[in-house]
Amino acid sequence: MIRKQLEILERIAREHGTPVFIIDHEKIRENYREFREKLPDVQAYFAVKANSNLEIIKTMYDLGASFDVASFPEFMLVHDNIKHFPQKERQDFIWDKIIYANTIKPAEVLAKLNEYKILVTFDNIEELRKIKKHAPDVGLVLRIRVPNTGSMVELSSKFGAHPGEAVDLIAEAVKLGLGVEGISFHVGSQCNNFDNYSQALNFASSIFKEAELRNYQIGFIDREGKKRKILDIGGGFPVKYTPDVKSFTALSEKLNSEIKRLFPDKDIQVIAEPGRFMVATACTLITKIVGKAVRDGKTCYYLNDGVYHTFSGQVFDHQPYPLHSFKDGEKKVCATFGPTCDAFDTISLADELPEDLQIDDLLYAENIGAYSIASSTYFNGFPPTKVVHLNKL
Ligand SMILES: Cc1ncc(COP(=O)(O)O)c(C=O)c1O
Numbered sequence: 001m002i003r004k005q006l007e008i009l010e011r012i013a014r015e016h017g018t019p020v021f022i023i024d025h026e027k028i029r030e031n032y033r034e035f036r037e038k039l040p041d042v043q044a045y046f047a048v049k050a051n052s053n054l055e056i057i058k059t060m061y062d063l064g065a066s067f068d069v070a071s072f073p074e075f076m077l078v079h080d081n082i083k084h085f086p087q088k089e090r091q092d093f094i095w096d097k098i099i100y101a102n103t104i105k106p107a108e109v110l111a112k113l114n115e116y117k118i119l120v121t122f123d124n125i126e127e128l129r130k131i132k133k134h135a136p137d138v139g140l141v142l143r144i145r146v147p148n149t150g151s152m153v154e155l156s157s158k159f160g161a162h163p164g165e166a167v168d169l170i171a172e173a174v175k176l177g178l179g180v181e182g183i184s185f186h187v188g189s190q191c192n193n194f195d196n197y198s199q200a201l202n203f204a205s206s207i208f209k210e211a212e213l214r215n216y217q218i219g220f221i222d223r224e225g226k227k228r229k230i231l232d233i234g235g236g237f238p239v240k241y242t243p244d245v246k247s248f249t250a251l252s253e254k255l256n257s258e259i260k261r262l263f264p265d266k267d268i269q270v271i272a273e274p275g276r277f278m279v280a281t282a283c284t285l286i287t288k289i290v291g292k293a294v295r296d297g298k299t300c301y302y303l304n305d306g307v308y309h310t311f312s313g314q315v316f317d318h319q320p321y322p323l324h325s326f327k328d329g330e331k332k333v334c335a336t337f338g339p340t341c342d343a344f345d346t347i348s349l350a351d352e353l354p355e356d357l358q359i360d361d362l363l364y365a366e367n368i369g370a371y372s373i374a375s376s377t378y379f380n381g382f383p384p385t386k387v388v389h390l391n392k393l
Contacts, residue, residue, distance in 0.1 A: 001366070006326055009286055012388055013362055018288040019305035019385035021373055025059045026391035027282035032063045035237070035274060038252035041259070043271045045099050047235050048074045050275030050370040051283070054081060055389050060278065062393065068101045068235075068273040072109045075100060079116070099232070101184065101273055103127060103143050103159050110134035119230075121184055123161040125172055132176045139181045139220060141232055142169060144207065146200035151188025151236060152318050160185065163203040167210045174216050181220045182230025182269075183207055189276060190319070191236035192244075194251050198258055204231055205262040219267065228269045231259075237277040241319065241367055248277070276370035283369030285310050285321075285385065289361045290339065299334040301357060306338010306345040308379040313371040314347070321365040321372075322351065329354030336363075340380040 001009075013020055035044055045066040048057065052074060057067070061082055069075045078098055100113060103123040107130055113120060114135035122128055123143045131138065145160025161169050166183070173180045183204045187196035208229065211218055219229040233255070238245050259270060287310075291302030305311065313319045323336055331352040338345035353363070376384035 001324070001364075008390075009284065009364055010326060010362065013286045013288075016386060016388055018286050018362065019303075019310060020286050021310060021368075021385045021387045022284045022286070022390060023053060023056065023279075023369065023387060024282050024284075024390045025055070025393070028056060028059050028278060029063060031278050031281065032060065032065060034248065035277060038249060039255060039272070041256075041270055042233065043269070044278075045101075045232075045271055045273045046278055047101075047273045047275030048078060049374060051279045051372070051374050052077060053373070053387060055392060056279060057081060059392070066097045066099070066271070068099050068275075070100075070102045072112060075113070075116075075118070099141065099271070099273070101141075101143075101232075105130070107134050110138075113138055119181065121232075122173075123159055123169075125169065128169065128173055128176060128178065132178060136178065140173060140178055141182045141184045141230055142166060142173075142180055142207075143184045143186070144200075144203055146185040146187055146203060147196045148186075148188030148191075149196060150191065150193030151196065152190035152192075154188050155186050156188065163207060166203075166207045167214060167216070170207075170211050170216050170218065171214070179220065180216075180218050182218065182232060184230075184232030184234060186234035186273070187236040189236055189317070190238050190241075190245075192238050192246055194246065194254050196236070197233070197251070197255060200233070201255075201258050201262050208263075222269075226267070228267050231263060231268050231270045233270060233272045235273045235275050235277075237272075237274050239276050239280040239367065239370070241280070279369035281367050281369065283367075283372070285365045285368050285372070287323075287363050287365070289357055289359055289363065292357075292359055295335070299332070299356075300337060301334060301353070301363075302337050302339065303347065303363065304339050304382075305385055306340060306347055308338060308340050308342070308345055309376045309382060310368060310372045310385050311338065311347050311365075312375040312377070313368070316375050317371040319371070320348070321368050323347065323353060323363045323365055325354050325357060326362050326364070327354050327357065329356070331355070339382050342379075
């Protein structure tokens with residue numbers, strides 16, 4: 001990070017105290033624009049689970065994004081608030097704006113969702129029966145199980161119908177009088193193996209074809225009265241946390257050409273559910289050294305943020321967030337711990353920081369916008385970090 005940026009961070013820490021989580025909305029806008037420029041035919045449904053901060057939702061909405069929600073509270077967070085946002089483009093239909101992309105929904109949630117006639121995903125027969133009973137008016141998207149090989153977060157053991165049973169599930173939905181509007185998949189989060197996307201697109205294309213051959217109607221009628229099918233390519237778009245992560249440009253080129261090849265008909269509406277890609281690089285955390293000890297010859301720094309809080313992504317997301325000092329100096333291996341009484345609250349046993357940092361010195365972690373404050377707890381009475389916004393319009 002350049003000196004000028006460090007000075008801004010230090011000023012924010014002085015003004016607001018620590019820990020402090022800084023969200024740069026200009027960077028979010030940049031990420032969104034890159035996504036749309038490189039995948040111009042794909043509507044982005046921002047996966048709110050990655051970071052549900054309301055100001056991020058507002059920024060995404062202003063940019064023209066739609067939303068992927070995972071629970072009823074997330075649905076309400078978007079739904080109740082987008083009504084009050086200034087609308088940059090006209091969005092008449094709630095189902096253009098929100099997909100409920102959790103294949104398992106409690107009956108009482110389905111009953112509430114039915115009122116909104118929202119789009120929801122499903123991947124099994126029990127869920128279909130529940131939907132028939134409690135939410136017969138929602139639109140359905142069948143989530144299929146696809147390879148997650150080489151992705152940082154694996155999702156296929158928990159979600160997705162086997163491609164071999166997909167058309168039978170569509171048949172069941174038709175039999176129950178429910179409307180299947182499309183197919184979705186998720187290649188696993190932080191996917192660095194782009195073959196996952198190719199294989200998933202091939203599965204989806206074959207399923208659409210087989211359903212057509214068997215005369216099962218998939219799709220919906222759009223505002224212009226045209227029949228359209230949804231192809232939801234999920235999330236997984238990788239963030240360059242480290243130089244070995246492949247470029248989004250390469251992925252977008254592959255996706256564009258594969259989609260064109262496999263779905264030549266103009267009746268396909270492609271959507272995606274990017275989470276990490278939009279927010280990871282837009283956020284920085286500043287934390288403070290609040291204690292120091294030497295154990296077994298190694299310096300241990302105790303910080304006022306840790307793995308029960310903003311560093312929770314290390315556990316749930318398998319993503320390390322290396323700490324940096326504002327001070328220069330020769331680096332030495334040290335341990336960094338969070339503030340709680342649990343030894344599990346270990347950020348790293350092998351961080352590299354300048355020698356001899358002092359209590360009250362500040363540290364920062366970059367690219368920490370996704371799956372971080374979203375899963376922060378109040379463990380031991382320590383609240384989640386405060387949040388500061390930069391470059392909000
Ligand atoms: C259904 C679904 N959609 C989208 C996402 C967002 O994925 P990513 O952050 O990799 O873009 C996830 C992440 O777990 C998910 O489960």
